[in-house]
Amino acid sequence: MSEVSSQKPVAQAQTESETAASRRAKRPLSDYRPLIADYFRAAGAVIWKDLSAERRSKELISAMLVFSLLVVLIFNFALELDRQARENVVSGVLWVTFIFAGTIGLNRSLAMEKDRGSLDGLLLAPVDRSALYFGKAVGNLIFMGLVEAIILPLLSVLFNLPLSHPLLLLVVLLGTVGYAAVGTLLASIAVHSRARDVMLPIMLFPVAIPVLVASVKASAAILAAAGWDEIGLWINLLIGYDVIFVAIAFMVFDYVVEE
Amino acid sequence: MEKSSRNLQILNIATILLMVIATGLVFLYAPQERTMGEVQRIFYFHVPSAWVSMLAFFVTLVTSIAYLRSGNPRWDIIGRSSVEVGLIFTLMTILSGSIWARPSWNTWWTWDPRLTTYTIMALIYVAYLMLRQSIEDPERRARLAAVYGIVGFVTVPLTFMSIRWWRTIHPVVIGSGSATAQGGFDMTSPMRLVFFFSLFAFTVLYFCFLASRVRLENLAERVEQMKAKLLSAGG
Numbered sequence: 240m241s242e243v244s245s246q247k248p249v250a251q252a253q254t255e256s257e258t259a260a261s262r263r264a265k266r267p268l269s270d271y272r273p274l275i276a277d278y279f280r281a282a283g284a285v286i287w288k289d290l291s292a293e294r295r296s297k298e299l300i301s302a303m304l305v306f307s308l309l310v311v312l313i314f315n316f317a318l319e320l321d322r323q324a325r326e327n328v329v330s331g332v333l334w335v336t337f338i339f340a341g342t343i344g345l346n347r348s349l350a351m352e353k354d355r356g357s358l359d360g361l362l363l364a365p366v367d368r369s370a371l372y373f374g375k376a377v378g379n380l381i382f383m384g385l386v387e388a389i390i391l392p393l394l395s396v397l398f399n400l401p402l403s404h405p406l407l408l409l410v411v412l413l414g415t416v417g418y419a420a421v422g423t424l425l426a427s428i429a430v431h432s433r434a435r436d437v438m439l440p441i442m443l444f445p446v447a448i449p450v451l452v453a454s455v456k457a458s459a460a461i462l463a464a465a466g467w468d469e470i471g472l473w474i475n476l477l478i479g480y481d482v483i484f485v486a487i488a489f490m491v492f493d494y495v496v497e498e
Numbered sequence: 499m500e501k502s503s504r505n506l507q508i509l510n511i512a513t514i515l516l517m518v519i520a521t522g523l524v525f526l527y528a529p530q531e532r533t534m535g536e537v538q539r540i541f542y543f544h545v546p547s548a549w550v551s552m553l554a555f556f557v558t559l560v561t562s563i564a565y566l567r568s569g570n571p572r573w574d575i576i577g578r579s580s581v582e583v584g585l586i587f588t589l590m591t592i593l594s595g596s597i598w599a600r601p602s603w604n605t606w607w608t609w610d611p612r613l614t615t616y617t618i619m620a621l622i623y624v625a626y627l628m629l630r631q632s633i634e635d636p637e638r639r640a641r642l643a644a645v646y647g648i649v650g651f652v653t654v655p656l657t658f659m660s661i662r663w664w665r666t667i668h669p670v671v672i673g674s675g676s677a678t679a680q681g682g683f684d685m686t687s688p689m690r691l692v693f694f695f696s697l698f699a700f701t702v703l704y705f706c707f708l709a710s711r712v713r714l715e716n717l718a719e720r721v722e723q724m725k726a727k728l729l730s731a732g733g
Contacts, residue, residue, distance in 0.1 A: 421649070424645075424649065425646070425649070428629070428642045428645060428646060429629075431633055431638060431642060432629060432632035432633050432642075433632045433633070433634070434632050438628070438629060438632055441625045441628060441629075442625045442629060442646060445618045445619075445621045445622045445625065445650075445653070445657075446622065446649055446650060446653045448618055448653070448657050448660070448661075449653065449656040449657050449659070449660040452657075452660040452661060453660050476656075476659065476660055479656070480656055483652065483656070484649075484652075487648065487649060487652060491566070491645045491648060491649075494566050494641055494644070494645055495641070495642060495645055497641075
């Protein structure tokens, strides 16, 4: 009697594991590809929407660009610069300009979504919410990148210093990625508050200090042709910051936009 | 209600006792430090304040995560109260540090990494309170503040690391044999006793403040509910 009853559970367990394995086998990896494709398609759609809206109205880029030029102008008057001083401050001026312009872009990009109700429309899409974050963040990155592509040569001319070193461009990219990542998340928080335009800088600047410090120090080190240990230190910090905050943003974005 | 306010009373009395004993220990029992003299005694208030402020903000991190996962508003109340109490301890730390710095370093303030990071941290949590104030819907306010509480706390160690790769003149207390840390000192064992007792007293003080603040917030919520009920019944 006992042998029969002990055999039955074993047999049952065998068939159970067989069905589980067959269930697993029935969903090959290619089954997941549509989901991943949907995700990136959704993010791509958001990016494309932002880019085409911008191409028609040009409101973001023009605002960011004009503001950056004004900031550079103000720095020109605020800091009396001889050749040596110019070399010292150019990386600081560069990043302050990018950060102020970036803040404007972030603010307006999310505010446009909320005011026109398109944020609600996006949320209706049957896709993981973080795809929306991804799309928004990449869109903001592209806009900041466009402005930087214009400002960098301009600063190079105004300060009479070469700013085209490839490592410098890498640092600009990494810093902008970090800033856009945190900025998009915090902008989507700030857009719900009453004092929306003021709230984003108040929240963002303290949190983005590591990006600012690392980018300025790395840029200065690159322009001064310092050794790799110093430059590498700051680049590692930038990469670490980017990874950490992109991960956090992905995890919490759902909570920010849920209704 | 009665029971919780009695527990709070006990906590209050215990806190007062502990703080009085700690103060007595600091001024009467702790030995005078060799290089810095009497002013070093601020250390027994300054460092516990700093640690407790970090504890407060860590508590906010925990409650923020808990609130996002559970949606229970009690977590939000604790988190918000902890930020307020933490900012008080932050202010105490900065003030006591300045008072200590003036005779020791001949300056009220310096932009060394620890001080700079600490200031940034204070600004982050001031921004937290400003964010809360600027959102009207209570559920959304709690949720967004929780997200910012998480982001804000995570950035503090990164900020510290980034700024630390500059110079530091902040005293290194534990085992300062190195010549690079100016104004460091080792602790003898009576000093250690006083320090840890003071740390304990300040931690109890934090919980006392936190409990009072949470109770206040709970009472305010009840008033709101009663007001809403009254208005809807009358209208």
